[in-house]
Amino acid sequence: MKVLLINGSRRKSGCTYTALCEAAGALQKEGIETEILFVGLDAVNGNIDKAVKEAGELVKEADGIIVGSPVYYASPSGEVLSFLDRLFWLYGNDMKHKPAAAVVSARRAGTTASLDVLNKYFMINEMPVVSSQYWNMVHGNSPEEVMQDKEGMQIMRTLGRNMAWLIKCIAAGRDQGIVTGSPEERVHTNFIR
Numbered sequence: 001m002k003v004l005l006i007n008g009s010r011r012k013s014g015c016t017y018t019a020l021c022e023a024a025g026a027l028q029k030e031g032i033e034t035e036i037l038f039v040g041l042d043a044v045n046g047n048i049d050k051a052v053k054e055a056g057e058l059v060k061e062a063d064g065i066i067v068g069s070p071v072y073y074a075s076p077s078g079e080v081l082s083f084l085d086r087l088f089w090l091y092g093n094d095m096k097h098k099p100a101a102a103v104v105s106a107r108r109a110g111t112t113a114s115l116d117v118l119n120k121y122f123m124i125n126e127m128p129v130v131s132s133q134y135w136n137m138v139h140g141n142s143p144e145e146v147m148q149d150k151e152g153m154q155i156m157r158t159l160g161r162n163m164a165w166l167i168k169c170i171a172a173g174r175d176q177g178i179v180t181g182s183p184e185e186r187v188h189t190n191f192i193r
């Protein structure tokens with residue numbers, strides 16, 4: 001069993017990475033393999049198709065997905081949004097029904113608005129959203145500051161354990177023949193017709 005953690009920050013080993021590592025550590029303790037994917041600037045420097053294709057192959061193999069982003073102007077980073085727009089459009093089916101969570105890192109504010117945006121990718125794609133003991137956020141401007149956010153770090157560990165539990169429950173259910181019901185034919189209405 002494996003969880004893919006997507007680091008949507010421009011900084012490879014910054015605050016978002018620090019939060020993702022804490023969640024990954026808790027997942028590993030529960031016997032779940034983890035991989036942290038750094039998207040970096042690839043989503044905005046002309047390499048988005050290549051970056052999304054690479055991630056698409058990884059999401060096919062993953063049993064769960066965690067997306068991390070810094071807060072920029074009270075929103076997720078532009079990089080992560082460009083990347084997710086494309087990833088969900090092209091590989092949404094490969095992520096359907098897989099547990100997912102978003103985590104955000106901020107110096108001070110804009111965390112809940114950012115989580116709201118990120119969680120919506122999962123919710124339109126029939127992915128169970130995994131929660132923690134508080135909303136999935138850490139605070140800091142540097143990894144050192146984030147590590148001082150004791151509550152934030154604990155939130156990441158609880159998130160990791162909860163995701164491990166849910167992935168195992170889904171696998172156990174599948175072994176017992178419990179699968180998602182057959183989908184209905186999709187109804188698609190626009191506001192104007």
Ligand SMILES: Cc1cc2nc3c(=O)[nH]c(=O)nc-3n(C[C@H](O)[C@H](O)[C@H](O)COP(=O)(O)O)c2cc1C
Binds near residue numbers: 015071072108
């Ligand atoms: C362009 C930019 C915009 C930012 N906007 C916010 C903001 O709206 N609220 C906030 O609390 N921090 C803001 N920050 C600070 C970062 O969210 C914070 O330092 C974060 O932990 C960085 O994560 P990273 O090291 O993974 O990039 C901003 C930083 C940058 C570079």
